[in-house]
Amino acid sequence: DAKTTQPTSMDCAEGRAANLPCNHSTISGNEYVYWYRQIHSQGPQYIIHGLKNNETNEMASLIITEDRKSSTLILPHATLRDTAVYYCIVRAGNTPLVFGKGTRLSVIA
Amino acid sequence: DTGVSQNPRHKITKRGQNVTFRCDPISEHNRLYWYRQTLGQGPEFLTYFQNEAQLEKSRLLSDRFSAERPKGSFSTLEIQRTEQGDSAMYLCASSPFRDSDYGYTFGSGTRLTVV
Numbered sequence: 001d002a003k004t005t006q007p008t009s010m011d012c013a014e015g016r017a018a019n020l021p022c023n024h025s026t027i028s029g030n031e032y033v034y035w036y037r038q039i040h041s042q043g044p045q046y047i048i049h050g051l052k053n054n055e056t057n058e059m060a061s062l063i064i065t066e067d068r069k070s071s072t073l074i075l076p077h078a079t080l081r082d083t084a085v086y087y088c089i090v091r092a093g094n095t096p097l098v099f100g101k102g103t104r105l106s107v108i109a
Numbered sequence: 110d111t112g113v114s115q116n117p118r119h120k121i122t123k124r125g126q127n128v129t130f131r132c133d134p135i136s137e138h139n140r141l142y143w144y145r146q147t148l149g150q151g152p153e154f155l156t157y158f159q160n161e162a163q164l165e166k167s168r169l170l171s172d173r174f175s176a177e178r179p180k181g182s183f184s185t186l187e188i189q190r191t192e193q194g195d196s197a198m199y200l201c202a203s204s205p206f207r208d209s210d211y212g213y214t215f216g217s218g219t220r221l222t223v224v
Contacts, residue, residue, distance in 0.1 A: 046212025
């Protein structure tokens with residue numbers, strides 16, 4: 001019952017912006033979009049979340065389309081340490097996070 | 110604060126044996142979650158606690174699995190009569206009741222190998 005669709009993998013050159021897309025065409029009005037990432041051999045790490053407005057923090061920016069059916073996570077200047085699996089999750093309220101398979105981002109020197 | 114701590118980091122056990130994992134959450138977090146992750150897959154939700162109350166259990170959690178969180182502090186996950194299919198990374202996470210500001214904090218996991 002996956003609520004999101006993400007590409008399996010992506011490459012990005014070091015120093016360039018990494019733009020990770022996520023499709024969530026069945027999102028409900030009360031559901032937020034969350035992004036986590038998981039670096040090899042570590043637990044997932046929270047990145048950012050949003051409802052309908054674009055959001056930015058020290059790690060990334062989240063752009064949500066006006067119809068909320070898709071979003072893009074932007075890492076403005078990717079480094080080798082950003083190589084990880086990135087998970088886009090749609091979630092209502094305080095329900096437990098449900099992870100899909102995510103996008104494996106490889107940052108290349 | 111040292112974050113979420115999980116012990117042991119690795120466990121190798123023979124099929125049919127029982128194993129127990131421990132998770133120490135961030136002290137002020139009242140929610141605690143258990144996930145399981147196999148190679149190439151995202152973490153799968155198993156169960157979660159709010160304080161000492163177990164609020165939800167996934168259908169993935171067979172009757173061989175039991176989790177406790179006495180006094181709302183650390184938690185244990187026990188697997189009885191282990192099977193080779195139980196081999197996975199078991200992840201623990203904690204959060205405040207309202208986790209919207211910082212999300213979940215995950216531990217580094219316990220890797221179980223059943224031989």
